[in-house]
Each structure stands twice: as C-alpha cells, then as structure tokens.
Amino acid sequence: MTSESTFSIDITDDSLSPPLVARYSQVLLKSEGEKLLLILPTEQEMKLNLIPWSEVWQELKHHLQGKEQSWQAGSSVSLIARDQLLDARQLHKIAETLSEVELGLEWVYTSRRQTAVAAAAAGYSVEQQSSHPQSLVGVAEETKSLVLEEPLYLQNTIRSGVEVRHRGTIIVLGDVNPGGAAIAAGDIFVWGRLRGIAHAGAQGNRQCRIMALQMEPKQLRIADMVARAPKFLPDHVEPEVAYVTSEGIRLAKAMDFAKTHSYSKEVEGWKDSF
Amino acid sequence: MSRIIVVTSGKGGVGKTTVTSNLGAALARSGCTVALVDADFGLRNLDLLLGLEERVVYTALDVLAGECRLAQALVKDKRLKGLVLLPAAQNRSKESVQPEQMKKIVDALAKGYDYIIVDCPAGIEMGFRNAIAAAKEALIVTTPEVAAVRDADRVIGLLEAEGIDNINLIVNRLKPGMVQDNKMMSVEDVLELLGVSLIGVVPDDERVIVATNKGEPLVLYEDSSLPAIAFTNIARRLQGEKVPFLDFMAAHDNLLTRIRRMFGG
Numbered sequence: 001m002t003s004e005s006t007f008s009i010d011i012t013d014d015s016l017s018p019p020l021v022a023r024y025s026q027v028l029l030k031s032e033g034e035k036l037l038l039i040l041p042t043e044q045e046m047k048l049n050l051i052p053w054s055e056v057w058q059e060l061k062h063h064l065q066g067k068e069q070s071w072q073a074g075s076s077v078s079l080i081a082r083d084q085l086l087d088a089r090q091l092h093k094i095a096e097t098l099s100e101v102e103l104g105l106e107w108v109y110t111s112r113r114q115t116a117v118a119a120a121a122a123g124y125s126v127e128q129q130s131s132h133p134q135s136l137v138g139v140a141e142e143t144k145s146l147v148l149e150e151p152l153y154l155q156n157t158i159r160s161g162v163e164v165r166h167r168g169t170i171i172v173l174g175d176v177n178p179g180g181a182a183i184a185a186g187d188i189f190v191w192g193r194l195r196g197i198a199h200a201g202a203q204g205n206r207q208c209r210i211m212a213l214q215m216e217p218k219q220l221r222i223a224d225m226v227a228r229a230p231k232f233l234p235d236h237v238e239p240e241v242a243y244v245t246s247e248g249i250r251l252a253k254a255m256d257f258a259k260t261h262s263y264s265k266e267v268e269g270w271k272d273s274f
Numbered sequence: 275m276s277r278i279i280v281v282t283s284g285k286g287g288v289g290k291t292t293v294t295s296n297l298g299a300a301l302a303r304s305g306c307t308v309a310l311v312d313a314d315f316g317l318r319n320l321d322l323l324l325g326l327e328e329r330v331v332y333t334a335l336d337v338l339a340g341e342c343r344l345a346q347a348l349v350k351d352k353r354l355k356g357l358v359l360l361p362a363a364q365n366r367s368k369e370s371v372q373p374e375q376m377k378k379i380v381d382a383l384a385k386g387y388d389y390i391i392v393d394c395p396a397g398i399e400m401g402f403r404n405a406i407a408a409a410k411e412a413l414i415v416t417t418p419e420v421a422a423v424r425d426a427d428r429v430i431g432l433l434e435a436e437g438i439d440n441i442n443l444i445v446n447r448l449k450p451g452m453v454q455d456n457k458m459m460s461v462e463d464v465l466e467l468l469g470v471s472l473i474g475v476v477p478d479d480e481r482v483i484v485a486t487n488k489g490e491p492l493v494l495y496e497d498s499s500l501p502a503i504a505f506t507n508i509a510r511r512l513q514g515e516k517v518p519f520l521d522f523m524a525a526h527d528n529l530l531t532r533i534r535r536m537f538g539g
Contacts, residue, residue, distance in 0.1 A: 058435050157469055159431035160424050177427050177467060195467075 027059045030149070036071055036103065038094075039080040060094075062164060064101045065156060071103065078107035079124075086115045091122050148186050158182055158196065167203075178218060187211070197221070198242075206244045206268050211254050215240040225249050245269040276384040279391050279512075280313075280409035282433075284425030286396030288417045289446040289476075292486060293505070294393040295323040297413075299491035300509035301389050302357035309348070309387040311380060312362040313405035314395040315371055321361050324351065325489025335363040338375050344382055353494060358387070368401035380408035389512075398432060406433065411440035414470065417447045418459040427468055442473035444508060449478045450522040474508035476501050477522050 028039040095105040108119035116128040149168035160179030169186035180196035185203045194212035199221035201208030206223040227249035239254035246267040298310045312320040332347035351357040394405035416426040452458035479501045485492040492502045507517045
C-alpha cells in the first residue's frame with residue numbers, strides 16, 4: 001500500500017495544496033438516457049482519502065435530496081458498485097433510500113462475487129464484471145477527465161460539518177452555514193447567506209466566480225487563491241460576486257458584474273472594463 | 275400515539291439534562307405519563323437532577339443483559355405520578371450499547387407512556403447514535419454562544435440526514451441585559467442561522483443551579499421563577515397549545531430603548 005504521509009509545520013506559502021483541490025464528491029448520480037446511474041467510489045479511493053462509509057452515505061442523501069427535479073418518479077437506477085463489498089443489509093438500505101425519492105433499484109453492476117451473490121439473492125438484476133473496474137460503462141475514464149459535470153442543485157442549507165464537493169457548478173437554494181463548505185470545479189451560487197467556506201474553480205480555473213445573496217463568508221477560495229472576508233459587514237446587504245483579479249480575490253455588486261467585467265487571459269483574472 | 279423525543283445539543287454543558295428533567299416534570303404535572311431515558315452511559319446525571327439517585331437499582335444495561343425486566347429498572351418519581359426514569363449504567367462506556375438495542379428499549383417504553391424523552395450525551399459519536407436511534411422528533415438545546423450554535427447546526431444536519439425532521443429549538447441561558455448591550459447573540463440571530471422553529475427561550479437564572487444541586491426540577495417549586503414558567507410553557511407548546519413567548523427584554527427596557535425600538539432601531 002501507499003506509505004504514510006508525513007506532516008510538516010513549516011508554512012511556505014498560502015496557496016492551496018493539490019490534494020485539497022483534487023478530492024471530489026465520492027458518490028456520483030448521473031442520468032444516461034432513460035437510466036440513472038448511481039456510482040460508488042472504489043475501495044481504494046475510500047482508503048486513500050480516509051473516507052468512512054457514513055460520509056459516502058451522507059453524500060448520497062445530499063445528492064438525492066438536491067437533484068429531485070432532474071428525474072421522473074419511478075425511474076430505475078443502476079448501481080455501479082465497482083469493487084465495493086456490499087451485503088444484503090447495505091443493498092437494502094440503498095434501495096430504501098432510493099425509494100424515498102421514488103426511485104427503484106434494478107441493476108447492480110459489481111466486480112465482487114460476494115456483492116453479486118447478495119444482490120441476486122435480494123432479487124436485483126446483477127452483472128458481475130471483470131475485476132478491472134475501468135471497463136465499467138466508461139464511467140471511470142469520465143470521472144478522471146476535466147469535463148465538468150452538470151450543475152449540482154441543492155435545496156437545503158449546507159450546515160456545519162457538511163462539505164459538498166462537486167465536479168461542476170454548485171447551486172445552493174439555502175444558506176452555507178459557518179463550518180460548512182461548498183467546493184466546486186465550476187462556479188458557486190448561493191441563493192441565501194454564504195457564511196461558511198466556498199471554493200470555486202477548485203481544479204484551477206480562475207475564471208470561476210462565487211455569488212451569494214448575502215456574502216458573509218469565513219473564507220473564499222477561487223482556484224489557487226484564498227481570501228478572508230472583510231471584518232465589517234456593509235450596512236446595506238446586496239447580492240455580491242467574488243472573482244479573481246490580478247491583485248487577488250475581489251468583491252463586486254452581483255447585479256452589474258456581467259456588464260462591467262470581462263475575463264482577461266493575460267492577467268488570469270477579471271478586469272473592470274470601465 | 276406516544277411521542278419519542280430526543281433532547282440533544284452537540285456541545286456539552288448547555289443544559290440538555292436540565293431541560294429533560296424540567297420538561298419531564300412539567301409534562302407529568304399536566305397529567306401525561308412520561309418516561310425519561312438517560313442515554314448518557316458512563317456519565318449519567320439525569321438521576322441526580324431528578325433527585326432519584328439513591329433509588330436506582332437496575333439500569334438500562336441490566337435490562338439489555340436480561341438481568342431484570344424493563345418495568346423493574348424504571349424508577350418512579352414519588353412527587354409526580356406518571357413520571358419514571360430509566361437510568362443509564364455508570365460503569366460502562368457508550369460503546370457497550372448498540373443503536374438497535376436502544377431502539378428496542380425505547381419502543382417498548384412507547385407502549386406504556388405518552389412521552390418518551392431521551393437525554394442525549396454531548397458529542398456526535400456512538401452515544402449520540404444510540405440516543406437518536408428511536409427518536410421521531412428532536413429538541414435542540416443551545417445557548418446563545420457561537421460554539422454552541424455551531425455544534426447545534428452540525429447536530430441538526432445529522433438529524434436531518436437520519437430522517438428526523440420534526441426539530442424544535444430551545445435557547446437556554448439567555449441574558450437579556452447582555453443582548454440589549456449587544457454583547458450576546460440574540461434569539462433572532464440564533465434562529466436565522468439554524469433555520470428551525472423555536473419552542474422556547476429560557477433565561478439565565480441562579481435558581482436553576484440551586485434546584486439542580488437539590489435534585490428537584492425547578493418547575494416543581496411553589497414560587498414560580500421565570501425559568502420555571504419558560505419550561506412549563508415549552509411543555510405546553512409540546513402538547514400543541516399556543517402559548518405566547520415571554521418577553522424577557524421588557525424588564526430591561528428603559529424609555530430610550532423603547533423609543534429606539536419604536537423607530538425600528
């Protein structure tokens with residue numbers, strides 16, 4: 001296995017370390033034609049990032065609660081379990097969670113024999129595939145690519161302790177509370193108060209922006225830049241947008257941003273065109 | 275239909291056990307049958323606050339081990355008919371119980387009592403998992419402090435993920451004078467952040483400490499104090515009554531602040 005990572009306390013610069021940028025939502029839910037695919041992380045991915053099952057679980061629930069609009073009730077779901085070892089109870093729990101949002105688990109794709117047996121015994125259609133997970137419906141390759149996922153639409157508040165990661169744009173219809181974090185490869189829109197941490201363009205895209213109806217973040221991150229919010233709030237609250245300029249992250253009125261600012265490739269930041 | 279309510283907070287020392295004992299007493303006094311369950315294995319306190327310590331014979335663990343029947347482990351309160359306590363074991367840790375076992379016990383209690391109130395330990399680990407296993411609704415206790423509110427927020431998120439949606443908030447230990455001087459978070463600030471419905475505000479009062487040390491729930495005292503009224507009101511709201519909130523700020527009003535408020539200041 002991989003060697004234990006070492007920790008050092010010398011702080012050399014303020015830029016973000018790559019692992020923070022690279023880690024992404026562990027559970028994927030995507031539609032492919034008529035079918036919905038629910039893709040679990042591989043055992044190795046979970047081990048490498050020290051992700052407990054409970055976190056995978058919470059993420060799944062987030063995905064289901066948030067994306068409710070994007071499917072038809074009664075759609076069937078294919079579970080891409082990859083090399084995860086799932087017993088009858090876990091499968092039942094997944095099916096139960098899906099049925100809460102009127103989805104039915106139908107197919108289970110797995111590379112583990114035990115999982116296949118458990119799924120078959122529970123009455124699901126099973127396809128056991130070769131132990132090489134890369135061949136699964138071309139999903140693995142896709143997750144590695146830099147193409148953004150469709151936006152993640154969350155209809156709940158991101159509370160303390162919850163971290164939502166998505167390889168695309170995140171839209172939050174609620175608040176991001178202190179202690180909570182939204183991390184997106186694309187833009188972040190908070191239709192409420194942003195009081196936690198938001199990290200847009202987490203794969204290094206400086207063009208990404210963070211928009212909130214009420215901007216009171218603990219910290220803003222865009223690509224490799226970090227900024228703290230001003231200590232004092234303005235008297236008058238209005239929607240604001242955070243963006244990268246040549247001098248760092250700046251805030252502007254969200255209302256006029258699209259008209260007054262343009263992105264410049266030379267300075268790798270946005271410019272006020274007036 | 276009996277109601278299974280967990281009293282939880284995330285942070286320790288904000289008044290979960292005080293709230294549990296007082297609510298239990300207030301509900302029992304209004305004629306309900308109430309079973310209080312101490313889920314704080316290893317650090318039990320609820321029996322102390324109720325003054326029932328010396329009458330504890332069996333604990334929830336003995337019931338699980340099959341050493342006694344559930345009814346034998348229940349400690350009946352002498353002062354209030356209908357109030358019983360299921361004590362936690364003091365000599366074990368929280369890992370010695372499983373959520374399914376806890377659920378079994380609480381579900382069994384639900385057959386005989388109107389209200390099952392579970393006093394949850396601090397933290398979000400095994401003890402918390404045990405305490406919320408059977409709960410259908412939750413009372414979140416917080417004090418108007420940043421750390422307590424942050425932890426309450428985390429706990430609300432965890433409860434929601436477990437499908438417990440009926441969540442009400444109790445703001446404990448409010449100091450109206452300090453709120454007036456802008457030195458303490460106001461109830462409004464807390465509510466705005468947590469986004470759950472408020473069921474009661476309890477002012478800070480030394481008499482709460484006195485009552486706690488004596489092992490007598492404050493609501494049972496003859497001369498009613500503000501916190502006692504607040505607890506009684508919470509119990510009434512739990513039962514579906516519409517009770518207006520006490521205005522603690524009124525006592526700290528002077529002419530100037532009143533005029534300021536009139537002009538929306």
